[in-house]
Amino acid sequence: MSYWDYLPQAEGWLPKWQLLVAVTAVFNTAQNFVTLKLTRRIYNNVPPQSVTALQARTFAIWTLTAAVVRFYAAYNINEKIIYDMALFTYLFAFVHFFSELVIFRTARINVGVMSPVIVATTSLIWMLKQYDFYVKG
Numbered sequence: 763m764s765y766w767d768y769l770p771q772a773e774g775w776l777p778k779w780q781l782l783v784a785v786t787a788v789f790n791t792a793q794n795f796v797t798l799k800l801t802r803r804i805y806n807n808v809p810p811q812s813v814t815a816l817q818a819r820t821f822a823i824w825t826l827t828a829a830v831v832r833f834y835a836a837y838n839i840n841e842k843i844i845y846d847m848a849l850f851t852y853l854f855a856f857v858h859f860f861s862e863l864v865i866f867r868t869a870r871i872n873v874g875v876m877s878p879v880i881v882a883t884t885s886l887i888w889m890l891k892q893y894d895f896y897v898k899g
Contacts, residue, residue, distance in 0.1 A: 776892055845893070856879065859879045
């Protein structure tokens, strides 16, 4: 058995993308428990002491929850409920980061904040466009 056998077996690239984003989110979760450095790069328009360890741990659990949903979506991409839940994780992420940039202004545009915005936007559009391909009936 090769490691390729562990990848999602459904057609197309979207299931593999879901897995990649889920794994990345697990690493993001771990870093939020260990350091504030990368979290402060996202919320970069407030004094550094405003980004607390409590906020980082809360963000970590939110990120881990999204990772679990996306992991399930990677391996069950044809299940409507799981697909819908994964789609909503990207919508919530987009709304969160967009509102921090535009409404609350706790973030300024940089790599730290644009990475999750791009992933959320790309994934959301991709999932909406491919909905009928993956969810049948």
